[in-house]
Amino acid sequence: MKLARGLGFSALVSLGLLFVAAPGCGRVEVEDVCEALQECASGEAADCTTDGEQLERASEEAGCEAQFDGYIECIYDAGCGWEGACAPEREELERCVGEFPS
Numbered sequence: 515m516k517l518a519r520g521l522g523f524s525a526l527v528s529l530g531l532l533f534v535a536a537p538g539c540g541r542v543e544v545e546d547v548c549e550a551l552q553e554c555a556s557g558e559a560a561d562c563t564t565d566g567e568q569l570e571r572a573s574e575e576a577g578c579e580a581q582f583d584g585y586i587e588c589i590y591d592a593g594c595g596w597e598g599a600c601a602p603e604r605e606e607l608e609r610c611v612g613e614f615p616s
Contacts, residue, residue, distance in 0.1 A: 541583060542590045544570055554594035569614055578610035 544566035551562050566586070573582035585603040592599035608614065 542587050544586065547586055547590050550590065550593070569611075572614075573607065573611050576611045578607060581607040581610045 544563060548562035548566060570582055570586075573579055581603070585600060585607045588600040588603040589596040
């Protein structure tokens with residue numbers, strides 16, 4: 515699974531354990547999202563960490579940290595139904611960072 519396809523991060527990132535509270539009071543991390551993703555019926559967590567970290571690096575290099583954080587937080591909050599719920603955040607991130615790395 516590659517970011518550009520399903521999640522992209524397809525499922526980051528079908529992610530999340532439905533409505534799991536964000537870890538601590540800090541920022542949601544790729545690992546948190548991928549761990550939660552394992553609980554989804556689609557089970558698309560195989561490349562989640564690698565893809566997520568690659569997208570995070572690309573976002574940092576392009577100065578798109580805020581868009582990345584918004585996208586990953588949306589996925590985490592939306593849980594397994596993230597794809598439809600987070601389409602606007604994904605589009606905003608793609609406008610900033612360009613095509614998701616594959």
